[in-house]
Amino acid sequence: MTDAARWTFVCHRDDIVPNTGVAAKVGAAQVAVFRVVAPDGTEDGIFAIDNFDVRAQANVLSRGLIGELTTEQGPVLVVASPIYKNHLCLKTGRCLEDEAWSVKTWAVRCGDDGTIMVRGS
Amino acid sequence: MTDTTLRLVVIGNGMVGHKLLEELAGTPGLDITVLCEEPRPAYDRVHLSEFFGGKTAEDLSLVAPGFFEQPGFTLRLDAKAVDIDRTTRQVVLADGERLPYDRLVLATGSYPFVPAVTGRDRDGCLVYRTIEDLEAMRHWGAKSRIGVVIGGGLLGLECAKALKDMGLETHVVEFAPRLMTVQVDDMGGRLLRRKIEALGVAVHTGRNTLEITDGGGVGVGGRHAMKFADGSQLLTDMIVFSAGIRPRDELARTAGLIRGERGGILIDNQCKTSDPDIWAIGECALWQGKIFGLVAPGYDMARLVAAQIKGTAKAEFTGADMSTKLKLLGVDVASIGDAQGATPGSLNYLFSDDVAGVYKKLVVSADAKTLLGAVLVGDADDYGSLLQMALNGIPLPAQPESLILPSVEGGAKGLGVDLLPASASICSCNNVSKGDLCAAIEGGATSLGALKKCTKAATSCGGCLPLVKQVLDAELKKSGVLVLNHLCEHFAHSRQELFHLVKLGGQKSFDDVILAHGKGRGCDICKPAVASILASCWNEHVLKPKHAAVQDTNDYFLANIQKDGTYSVVPRIPGGEITPDKLIVIGQVAKDYGLYTKITGGQRIDLFGARVEQLPAIWGALVAAGFESGHAYGKSLRTVKSCVGSTWCRYGVQDSVTMAIRIEERYRGLRSPHKIKMAVSGCTRECAEAQSKDVGVIATEKGWNLYVAGNGGMKPRHAELLAADVDDETLIKLIDRFLMFYIRTGDRLQRTATWIENLEGGLSYVKKVVIDDSLGLCAELEADMAQQVATYECEWKRAITTPETLKRFRHFVNAADADSNIQFVDERGQIRPKSALEKRAVAAGEVTP
Numbered sequence: 001m002t003d004a005a006r007w008t009f010v011c012h013r014d015d016i017v018p019n020t021g022v023a024a025k026v027g028a029a030q031v032a033v034f035r036v037v038a039p040d041g042t043e044d045g046i047f048a049i050d051n052f053d054v055r056a057q058a059n060v061l062s063r064g065l066i067g068e069l070t071t072e073q074g075p076v077l078v079v080a081s082p083i084y085k086n087h088l089c090l091k092t093g094r095c096l097e098d099e100a101w102s103v104k105t106w107a108v109r110c111g112d113d114g115t116i117m118v119r120g121s
Numbered sequence: 122m123t124d125t126t127l128r129l130v131v132i133g134n135g136m137v138g139h140k141l142l143e144e145l146a147g148t149p150g151l152d153i154t155v156l157c158e159e160p161r162p163a164y165d166r167v168h169l170s171e172f173f174g175g176k177t178a179e180d181l182s183l184v185a186p187g188f189f190e191q192p193g194f195t196l197r198l199d200a201k202a203v204d205i206d207r208t209t210r211q212v213v214l215a216d217g218e219r220l221p222y223d224r225l226v227l228a229t230g231s232y233p234f235v236p237a238v239t240g241r242d243r244d245g246c247l248v249y250r251t252i253e254d255l256e257a258m259r260h261w262g263a264k265s266r267i268g269v270v271i272g273g274g275l276l277g278l279e280c281a282k283a284l285k286d287m288g289l290e291t292h293v294v295e296f297a298p299r300l301m302t303v304q305v306d307d308m309g310g311r312l313l314r315r316k317i318e319a320l321g322v323a324v325h326t327g328r329n330t331l332e333i334t335d336g337g338g339v340g341v342g343g344r345h346a347m348k349f350a351d352g353s354q355l356l357t358d359m360i361v362f363s364a365g366i367r368p369r370d371e372l373a374r375t376a377g378l379i380r381g382e383r384g385g386i387l388i389d390n391q392c393k394t395s396d397p398d399i400w401a402i403g404e405c406a407l408w409q410g411k412i413f414g415l416v417a418p419g420y421d422m423a424r425l426v427a428a429q430i431k432g433t434a435k436a437e438f439t440g441a442d443m444s445t446k447l448k449l450l451g452v453d454v455a456s457i458g459d460a461q462g463a464t465p466g467s468l469n470y471l472f473s474d475d476v477a478g479v480y481k482k483l484v485v486s487a488d489a490k491t492l493l494g495a496v497l498v499g500d501a502d503d504y505g506s507l508l509q510m511a512l513n514g515i516p517l518p519a520q521p522e523s524l525i526l527p528s529v530e531g532g533a534k535g536l537g538v539d540l541l542p543a544s545a546s547i548c549s550c551n552n553v554s555k556g557d558l559c560a561a562i563e564g565g566a567t568s569l570g571a572l573k574k575c576t577k578a579a580t581s582c583g584g585c586l587p588l589v590k591q592v593l594d595a596e597l598k599k600s601g602v603l604v605l606n607h608l609c610e611h612f613a614h615s616r617q618e619l620f621h622l623v624k625l626g627g628q629k630s631f632d633d634v635i636l637a638h639g640k641g642r643g644c645d646i647c648k649p650a651v652a653s654i655l656a657s658c659w660n661e662h663v664l665k666p667k668h669a670a671v672q673d674t675n676d677y678f679l680a681n682i683q684k685d686g687t688y689s690v691v692p693r694i695p696g697g698e699i700t701p702d703k704l705i706v707i708g709q710v711a712k713d714y715g716l717y718t719k720i721t722g723g724q725r726i727d728l729f730g731a732r733v734e735q736l737p738a739i740w741g742a743l744v745a746a747g748f749e750s751g752h753a754y755g756k757s758l759r760t761v762k763s764c765v766g767s768t769w770c771r772y773g774v775q776d777s778v779t780m781a782i783r784i785e786e787r788y789r790g791l792r793s794p795h796k797i798k799m800a801v802s803g804c805t806r807e808c809a810e811a812q813s814k815d816v817g818v819i820a821t822e823k824g825w826n827l828y829v830a831g832n833g834g835m836k837p838r839h840a841e842l843l844a845a846d847v848d849d850e851t852l853i854k855l856i857d858r859f860l861m862f863y864i865r866t867g868d869r870l871q872r873t874a875t876w877i878e879n880l881e882g883g884l885s886y887v888k889k890v891v892i893d894d895s896l897g898l899c900a901e902l903e904a905d906m907a908q909q910v911a912t913y914e915c916e917w918k919r920a921i922t923t924p925e926t927l928k929r930f931r932h933f934v935n936a937a938d939a940d941s942n943i944q945f946v947d948e949r950g951q952i953r954p955k956s957a958l959e960k961r962a963v964a965a966g967e968v969t970p
Contacts, residue, residue, distance in 0.1 A: 011934045019670035020677075022934035030933075030940070035749030039632040039642060051441050052942070058686035059932075063674040071608055080645035082674035082682050087645075108261050 006120045013046070013114035017051060021062035021079065023051045027120045031106050032062035034090055047077070047090035048106035048118050055101045056083035064088075071096065124379035129153045129762065130212050130222040132202045137403030137419035138228030139163035139183050142194070151193050151430070154220060156200045156212070159251060162189070167416055167582055171281040172255045174839050181252070206377035207396055218847055224398055226388060226426060229369035231404040231414070235362045236271070240333030245344060245359040249280045258361060261285035263357030269293075269347065271330060272364035273300040278449040280363045283324050285450065288805045292323040292355060294347070296364075299326055304445060304456035308473060309498040312480045316452045316499065320845065321821075325355070368405045368412055381407040390437035392422050393428060400426045404463030413441055416581065417549040422735065424552065442512060442549060444496075446504040446584040449554045451842055453501035458511045459484050459494035467493055467513065472525045477893070480846045481525035483507075485517060492517055502885060513545050528914070538591045547588055550581035555592055562596045564619075569593060590881065608869060609646040612639040616794060616869045622652050627661055631671040639965070650869045653756050656792035657864050660912040664926050666918060670782040675754035678930065679916055680736055683729060685943055688736060690716070691788060692726040692743050692752035696781030697724025700837065706746040714739055717951045723760030723798065725751060730952050732939055734931045740917045749915040756870075760796045761785035762810070766803030766820070775820030777803035780849070784818070788860065789851065790913045794867035794876070797860070812840045815873040816856055821845070825852045829859055829887070832874035839882045841877070844892065858891040861902035 010024040018037035023030055036044040051059045064079040067086060076085040078096065087096040088098035088103055095101035098119050107119035127150060131138055134157035145151060155162075164181040172181065189196040213217040233248035235241055239897065243843045245261045248254055262268065267437045270277045273295030284291040293300070299310030300317070314324050329350035336356045343356035373379075373386040379395040385407025387966060392400045392408075397772055402422035404414055413419060418441030425438055446455040462469060466487035473480045477501040485492055492511045496503060507524065518524070541547075543556030553576045566575040572593055573579050579586040606615040613637075614622065619638060624970035626633045631651050635643050643651070646673035655661065655668065666681075675681055680688035692707065707726050711718045713745035714735055716728040731739055740750075753759060763781030767773030781801040785954040791797070800811035801818040810833075811817030817828035823846040831840025844855055867876045877883055889895040891902075945952035 009935060015928075017666055017669045017929075023932055025933045025936040025938060030942075037636050049602060056684060056686075058684065059942050060674075060682070060686040063677070063682075065645040065673065066642075067646075067648065067650055067672070068611075068642040069644055075641070078644075079643075083684060083686075085645060086440075 003121075007109075010108075010116040010118055013110055013116055016046075019066045021064065021066070023059065023062040024048075024118060026106070029121070030059050031066075031118050032079070033108060033116060033118065034062075034066060036066060036090070038111040044077070046108050046110045046116055048108035049088060049093045050103035050106075051081075051089065052103065053081045053083060053086070053101075055086050055095075055098075056081060056102060057081060061088065061093055061103070065114060066090075067075050069096065126152050127148055127430070128221060128223045129226065130220055130224075131155045131226045131228060132159070133228035133230055133369075133405075134159070134163045134196070135228060135230045135403065136163060136166055136183065136416055136697065137230070137423050138226070139224060140420045140423040141228065141402065141427055142188075144424055144916050145193075145430060146188070146191060147191075152847070153193055154195045154222075155189075156202050156214070156220075157196065157198050158201045159253070160199055162196060162198065162724065163251065164252065166250075169249075169252075170279045170283050170286075171387070172252065173259070173286040175837070178252050188922070195230070202372060203375070203420075205399070207370060207376055207399075210398065221717070222398075222738075222911055224430065225400070227372065227394070227399065227401040228403050228423075229372060229404055229405040230368035231368050233362060234365045236330070236364055238333060239360070240345070243333055243345060246333065247359065247361045249276060249283075249361050249363050258283060258359075259287070261359040262289060265289055265344070267292070267343075267593050268359045268361070269355060269356045269357040271324065272301065272362065272363050273297070273324065274363070274451070275301060275364065275447060276366075277315070277363040277447070282450045283319070284359075284361070285322060289359075290323075291321070292325060292357065294328050294330060294349075295324070295326045296329055297326065300324065301449075301454065304454065304460060305496050305498060306461060306482065307934055308481050309454075309482065309496045312473070312475070312478060312498045313449075313452060313454060316478055317450050318448050320452075322450065325349075327351075328353075331498075337851050341824060357832065363490075366404060366412075367853070368407065370405055372452040373405075381410065385412050385421050388422075388438075390439070392438055400429075403425055408438060409440070411440070413443070415443060415445065417441060417552075420550060421552065432519075434907050438838045442508075442510050444511075445584075446501050453497065453499060455495070455497040455504040457495040457497075457502035457504070457508050457648055458492075460496045462494070464493050470522050470525060472522070472527075474527075477962040479527075483521060485521060489521065490516060492521075500885070502587070502882065505585060505591075507549075509541055509545055509588070510874065513542060515540060526717070534941075536630075537815075538588065546970065547592065548576075548578035548581075548585045551577040553578040558589065558592045559596055562593060567593075577706050587881065587942075606868065607652055609644055611635060611641045611643050613649050614638060616650055616654070616871075617866045619651070620658070620865055623651075623654050624658050628654065629661065630667045631655070636639065643671070645908050646869070649676070649756075652676065653792045657909075660792075660909050664916060666925065669929075678733055678736060679740075679750060679754055679920060680731065681754045686940065687954070688731045688733060688944055689753070690731055690736070690739055690743075691721070691725055691751035692748035693785070694725045694760075695789075696761055696778050698763075698778055698782060703746060703748070706743070706748070710739055713742070715945075715952060718738040720758075724761055724762050727753070730945065730954075732932065732943060734939065737921050737927055737930050741921050742915075744915070744921060749789070750917040752916075755790075755792060756790045756795050757790060757792050758785070758799070760798060762798075762800040762814070764801075764803050764808035766801075770803060772806060773803035773820070774822055775803055777809065777818075777820055778819065780820075780825070780852075781809075783849075784816075784853070784856065787910055788856075790916070791860065791864075791909055793860070793864045795870050795872045797873070800911070803875070813837065814840060816840075816859065818852065824848045827852055827855055829872040830877040830884070832872055838874040838878075843884070844913075845890060855891060857906040858899050858902045859887065861905050862887065862890055864899070865902075 007025045016035040021032050021034040031048050032051040033045045051061050053061050063082050077090040093103040093105045110116050163183040195763030202212050203215050211221050233250045267291040269292045270280045271294050273293050281293050332348040334346050336346040344358040347355045368385040370386050373587040386401040388401050388406045394401050403419035407442045445459040462484045467484050482496040484494040495507050541555050545555045561575045566572040579589045581608050607613050622638050652671045684706040719727050721727050759786045761781040763777045798813045799816040800809040800814045802809040802811045803820045813831045813833040817840045827844045828840035829843045832838040942954040
């Protein structure tokens with residue numbers, strides 16, 4: 001399979017309300033894709049992690065609130081699970097409360113035309 | 122047991138007896154046997170009336186878990202001592218058993234005095250002292266309509282409250298010409314009487330009960346007739362004697378210890394009786410002709426005796442300050458020092474306000490330089506500072522009247538805690554001085570809770586709590602510790618501060634708010650909090666795209682997320698009233714979408730198991746049938762529960778359903794720091810359980826009683842009476858003001874119960890703000906509420922007609938599929954989510970799905 005064939009179309013950037021997420025079907029998997037925008041309007045980028053919340057055992061992470069928390073490693077962009085509020089790092093998938101609840105990240109890209117794609121595994 | 126072990130027997134396990142045990146816990150070389158005549162160990166008699174407010178015997182217990190399992194302690198319940206053989210040093214029990222002792226402590230307490238009235242032994246004639254007495258009162262209360270308390274003192278009025286709480290027509294009969302003769306003067310007594318009568322308790326002073334006979338009433342309404350010396354009579358179903366206490370000194374009598382002429386076991390300054398091996402403490406002890414009927418002097422005696430046993434004694438018992446502050450039937454009453462002005466040459470300052478129902482008197486020395494005593498009725502907020510002034514001989518200010526005159530805006534009042542010496546006793550119940558508090562604060566007890574736990578201050582009667590808080594705040598301020606109540610790392614403001622900043626600054630989106638008042642990007646703590654503030658301030662539709670990213674998933678999808686990622690749907694059913702047609706619609710919708718249905722505690726119907734993509738269609742059907750959003754997903758008004766009221770119920774006195782619907786429709790959709798629950802009961806039987814709600818309304822013959830800040834749940838709290846017998850319009854006005862004041866000042870996720878408990882001044886402060894308009898805020902609060910009411914719209918009705926919003930209701934952005942992880946099984950004829958185990962079993966092919 002070529003590399004291009006492994007990329008799945010998610011949606012257009014404008015389809016994601018700033019600082020929210022959407023769930024995308026990538027093959028049989030579910031991926032949570034987030035669009036993060038700073039308060040002054042600067043685009044920070046698109047992030048993709050598993051949609052499945054290991055702790056709650058439910059596909060809900062795309063519906064979490066996005067935030068930024070200060071940790072020992074500095075400020076971290078996170079999403080808070082809507083079920084039990086565990087925080088997952090958008091860049092690494094690491095759960096701040098318990099490593100066991102960490103999730104996988106997905107390669108994601110946003111084209112100049114605003115098209116968002118996630119690479120299947 | 123070694124030879125050096127001291128055998129100590131303590132007779133009585135009341136509050137004072139138990140304090141002695143607590144003081145002795147952990148002392149080596151002691152073998153302590155405690156004889157308790159009652160079937161349960163020590164409990165809190167000071168808060169006995171709370172038994173009728175829902176507390177259980179366990180709640181009132183003073184015994185820490187495992188206390189009597191400590192080595193050296195033996196507790197014997199139902200064990201009555203009948204004699205003391207002082208020559209052989211043995212206590213004789215009722216069954217003949219003899220218990221040897223080296224030292225003996227009598228902590229036998231007192232018994233209720235029942236005057237020699239003919240007929241006092243009739244069925245339903247009771248006393249008020251033990252939990253068994255309370256159980257008897259409850260038993261008789263259930264089959265009575267009218268109840269009488271004989272005795273208008275402190276205990277009598279508490280007892281009257283208990284009868285009132287049981288829903289009885291309540292009377293207080295007092296021999297003296299006024300209520301609370303010991304604590305208040307004539308004018309104070311008059312005001313107290315007026316206030317208590319306004320609460321619906323009939324007061325009969327100057328009545329000498331001669332006889333209790335058969336009232337001729339069959340069943341309720343006149344089981345007994347009380348005949349008075351003036352020829353009048355009163356019909357009643359039950360009578361509680363609360364005419365004072367007498368010391369339990371019968372053991373001392375049989376054992377030949379010296380007693381007072383009018384009873385009481387004589388003790389010296391060491392609390393020793395006439396036998397040097399025997400101490401007596403608490404209400405059974407007579408010191409210099411005085412019996413102390415309060416718990417604080419009893420605790421002093423207990424501490425003193427414990428110190429002697431431990432060999433650390435130096436102090437002596439030197440009498441006690443009998444100042445008290447109480448809330449009787451909701452009326453604040455306080456008495457300090459020489460309240461009656463018995464000191465020769467003493468002078469008075471008086472302030473009386475019949476309109477507000479406040480009476481205050483200062484008794485000062487002949488030279489007007491020192492405070493000797495005070496009486497406060499209706500407003501006892503100044504008790505703590507006046508007491509300290511009297512106890513510590515702090516010189517009166519140039520204008521002593523300023524201490525009791527209502528404070529004028531901006532004027533400083535009372536005395537700062539900084540003026541108090543370290544020796545000043547702040548908590549007299551537990552003997553905690555200002556110095557003790559300061560030391561504990563320095564040692565790290567920097568929250569009110571930690572300070573109470575560490576020093577025990579304010580843990581008995583609680584009267585000193587405001588003062589303890591003042592000391593804490595003053596000390597923290599001095600040491601430079603900032604009291605932080607910041608929302609989160611992004612906002613260095615409390616919710617209350619942020620609310621004001623947003624209201625003044627006019628910011629209307631989260632981004633504007635964080636740029637103006639915060640830093641960084643926000644988080645899942647501050648985003649919903651700001652969303653709630655924006656909704657409360659501007660009532661903009663929560664679905665507007667600019668608010669979308671700061672809403673919790675529940676507010677984003679206008680439904681309650683469940684553990685499997687499905688949502689539940691709760692249509693509003695105002696007041697719990699619903700037509701058969703609407704019931705059928707709910708049933709049909711549930712059937713069409715295969716939802717699990719359950720009746721909620723708030724008289725609504727909850728539909729579970731809806732997938733996110735199903736929500737618009739479900740609500741389309743509900744809205745078409747006339748339903749509105751129930752806001753079960755929001756930090757907002759949930760339900761107004763009601764009983765059926767006077768329309769159908771033979772006991773109802775007002776139309777509770779109509780009122781509940783009116784209230785629910787007024788406050789629906791209102792966003793607040795946390796959810797708000799309300800209820801309306803149509804009579805005092807309180808079937809709607811309004812006293813466990815944030816706002817509770819109970820019908821009276823004359824109108825409505827408004828209760829606020831109640832809570833069920835994890836930490837139940839009874840709502841407190843904000844206003845009595847108000848008409849419909851006043852009721853709504855007061856609820857408007859109360860809610861808006863809470864919304865403005867509440868902390869994030871703080872229910873009204875916690876809010877009021879953390880508010881300095883508590884209910885009395887709220888009363889001042891929303892009833893007396895002390896902050897001049899009422900017009901503004903009402904206007905804010907009017908604005909909210911005028912701009913209400915059903916969020917679901919708006920959502921299903923807004924294509925932009927409807928876009929969000931799908932599971933996948935790039936596929937129309939449903940979430941395959943959501944799976945149900947059948948249980949009792951409905952769906953329930955599959956457990957993780959059940960899903961795995963299917964995946965592994967063990968079970969066919």
